[in-house]
Amino acid sequence: MALIRLDHVTKYYKDRLALSDVSLSFDPSEWVYITGPSGAGKSTLLRLVSLAERPSRGRVEAEPGMRRAIGMLAQEFRLLNDRNVYENIALACRISGVWEREEIRQRVAPLLEEMGLHGLESLYPGQLSSGEKQRVALARALVRHPRILIADEPTGNLDPPAAAQIFSLMRQYRDRETLVLVATHAEDWTQRHPGRVIRLEQGVVRSDQARPDSGEGASPAGTAPGTMGGGI
Amino acid sequence: MGPIRYIFTELWRTLSRHRTLCLASVLSMSSILLILLLFMMVLTGVDNYTEQLESREEISIFLNEGLSRPDVDVLAGRLRLMAGVDSIRYVSKDEAWEQFRADVGDEALLQAVGGNPLPASFVVRPKPEYRTAEGVRSIARQAETLPHVEDVRYAGEWVLRAEQVTRTLHQIGAVLGLIILIAVLFVVGATTRLAIQARLESLHVIRTLGGGCLFTEAPHLAEGFVLATISSGITILLARAIHDSLAVGLFHLPMPTTDVLLGFAAASGLLGLLGSWIAVATLPRKWLL
Secondary structure, three states, rough: OOOOEEEEEEEEEEEEEEEEEEEEEEEOOOOEEEEEOOOOOOHHHHHHOOOOOOOOEEEEEEOOHHHHHEEEEEEOOOOOOOOHHHHHHHHOOOOOOOOOHHHHHHHHHHHHHHHOOOOOOOOOOHOOHHHHHHHHHHHHHHHOOOOEEEEEOOOEEEEHHHHHHHHHHHHHHHHHOOEEEEEEEEOHHHHOOOEEEEEEEEEEEEEEEEEEHOOOOOEOOOOOOOOOOOOO | OOHHHHHHHHHHHHHHHHHHHHHHHHHHHHHHHHHHHHHHHHHHHHHHHHHHHHHHHHHHHHHEEOOOOOHHHHHHHHHHHHOOOEEEEEEEEEHHHHHHHHHHOHHHHHHHHHHOOOOOEEEEEOOOOOOOOOHHHHHHHHHHHHOOOEEEEEEEEHHHHHHHHHHHHHHHHHHHHHHHHHHHHHHHHHHHHHHHHHHHHHHHHHHHOOOHHHHOOOHHHHHHHHHHHHHHHHHHHHHHHHHHHHHHHOOOOOOOOOOOOOHHHHHHHHHHHHHHHHHHHHHHHHHHH
16 A cells, blocks of 8 residues: 555646646655756655645645654755754654653664764764764654655765765665655666666656566556555 | 753753843843833832822811800811711810920920910811812812811822822823833844744754644743743842832832732743744744745
8 A cells, every 4th residue: 555645746836837747656665766857856746745845736645644754864964953963863753752761762772873873972963974964864864763764865965985874774774664765866876776766857757667676667657646666 | 851841951052052142132121121110119109108198188177266165166066067077176276286396396496486376176087988189178178168267278189189190100101011011022022033043944954853833933932931031030139129229218119019029020921922922923934944
């Protein structure tokens, strides 16, 4: 069953058309790349999928309460500079309604370990490298146990080893039933980490296909919702 | 950490980050509130004075010299029949002189005066419903028309003037209160806006994470409340210091009761809360996007 569906979605910003009649469906455990040139509508699509915006036309269908089950990762890290690593991650717990100190610790501690941030929890973002900052941002996105992880150009500010590490960490979460959506310019990642690739141009889905080596079948762009991008 | 503790942690973070701004805001509000509190104290003083005047409702009716006892009795009878008169007391020339001697106490001065120049008089006490400036005045005017009456003296005229002054001061107080209300709202609003502007980036991040009012607006609402409450506390301390320094001098400002001061602090806090709420509610939409 689809986790989230876009049904003939069109989005305007004032008079500018950002997305035009897009129908897509995403399942749990999918690894999906959104590619295309600047201005193609990648970020708009992610904002709609993250339920942060509503479409001008069409429908975005998701389970009730899905918004709290979405983790976001951005190119520019977006950490709170006046809080240390631990507090940056813990804040996401509190926002999702977890207030118990012990429960927060039980959620944050394993992530710090997994992300290679152990020992850095009391440092502030200004004291971290770009790769470490992005790992903190990823930990913050994952601490809420998201069902959808949305990453908008997550490696744009990282050197190749750090970028590879981020991809590898995100990959682990795809294996935990999390839908991972990655918007990227860097199409070489689609070769290294196979998955479904949706290519946007001028707000229109030009192609939507899965890499054969991941065992996914190709789906033509514009197919009716629910029939596209089935399980990876 | 529960939501309330989170709000106060964030509040502390904001206050410590914007120390100078918060200090300027507290000092501005304290100055403004001090004007209001001092005015309230002056008003209370005037009210007390007016009440004292109103309590001096007795009317002295001085009689012509050389009245016979029957004339005095007739006059007493007519006074008792007058509307508003509760009781009367006759003060003879001798009693008046004895009272004067007791009041002055200086024998040399009394000898300089020579003989007893004071007239006999009636002291009239009005009925309770006539113990107002208007009531006292109506009795005095009736007494002036009676025969053998030399002069009528009463505090009513002063009471009337004091009441007029009090009414005017109350009106000024209402206008001043309104101006101060607007000023506090403005100061708190400006402080809240500056604090929000300084952490816009953080607020955007928190919103992106799905943080609602509790994480974005509530700490700023608490900030307005706390800053205004602290300001009112400082105001009360300053007012107490002014009260104490005047206590040894000629003027005296009555210090409001603890209940009134607690009400003043609570009202100030709520005013701060309102100011920050207005600031948050009227933020430019583009700030939040």
